Amino acid sequence: MNPHDYCQEKAAKSGSSFYYSFMFLPAERRQAITALYAFCREVDDVVDECHDVSLAYTKLDWWRQEVARAFGGTPTHPVGFALQDVSKSFSLPPEQLLEIIDGMAMDLSQSRYLDFKGLQLYCYRVASVVGLLAAEIFGYSDRQTLKYAHDLGLAFQLTNIIRDVGEDARRGRIYLPIEDLQRFKVPASEILEACYSDRFEALMAFQAERAVQYYDQAFAQLPPADRKSQRPGLVMAAIYRALLDEIRRDGYKVLDRRTSLTPLRKVWLAGWTWMKG
Known part of the structure; x- marks a missing residue:
């Protein structure tokens, strides 16, 4: 499964209203917003599904590192690869992706x-x-x-x-x-x-x-x-x-x-x- 297929599956499984909002977009923009949504789902799932707070912090720190890897050209996760790809065409400041993670971390404290x-x-x-x-x-x-x-x-x-x-x-x-x-x-x-x-x-x-x-x-x-x-x-x-x-x-x-x-x-x-x- 390629990175964008992974993100598409992540978005479709969620059943979120967010998914329905970009179903009519041109392919390139749809691919980019799907990658962003998949990223949000991944970090949100850390908080909702990980009951060990210290482990959840560790996982969120891993995602901070993955953001750095994605924008540094060395991603390891399908979502990281997708973000690296779409960032070539769209302005997605990594600082803002990190701020989303900071928001998720607030739920832990x-x-x-x-x-x-x-x-x-x-x-x-x-x-x-x-x-x-x-x-x-x-x-x-x-x-x-x-x-x-x-x-x-x-x-x-x-x-x-x-x-x-x-x-x-x-x-x-x-x-x-x-x-x-x-x-x-x-x-x-x-x-x-x-x-x-x-x-x-x-x-x-x-x-x-x-x-x-x-x-x-x-x-x-x-x-x-x-x-x-x-x-x-x-x-x-x-x-x-x-x-x-x-x-x-x-x-x-x-x-x-x-x-x-x-x-x-x-x-x-x-x-x-x-x-x-």
Whole structure:
């Protein structure tokens, strides 16, 4: 299996909305964004699947070294070879790939966030940086597009946090800021015990509104000249906004279940959004 086939298989197996967002791209750009996505999956899997914290740190350090090898011409992993290949055509600063790893490492040392400002740093590293790299691959003519990519990445991560509250709690992590829990009088114990209440629903409605504000802010910053090239991000936004709407209609029942869209609906949203341009 060649490196790009490996990345393609990694992306397809995930079933992520990210995969549907670049299915209409020209081959070269699709190959590049798939390599980036495979890299993100590899380092994210280290944190989610490795229960020995010291071993997880060691594995993330290995990936830092692999980034250096990939951009130094001596990769050893299929994803490293793919990144080396696509970096010839697209600007993928290795420093930003390392920042993604730094974000993943935060999960190994921090399971709570005091306020939204602290959470923003995490979201920036694991999502906004990905958005900035993706914008480079998709192409842009106006640097204002980078502000759009930054905020859209943040909106996506806030949506992920809302969807995965229960799943994350079972892993011992609560990303909802402590100041928000206190404001809505929702103790962490109720989240850990999957206890629903009107207070919890109000808390989640507040989180959803914050995510929507970042979607709106991102769209407002996308220059018309770059709208066509940045369609993959708009496709993903359509899918994620639909997911957020489903969660809202379900009354934010995210503690004991995971809301998702069917593959058919994702394909429909992707095609409709792409054609709309």
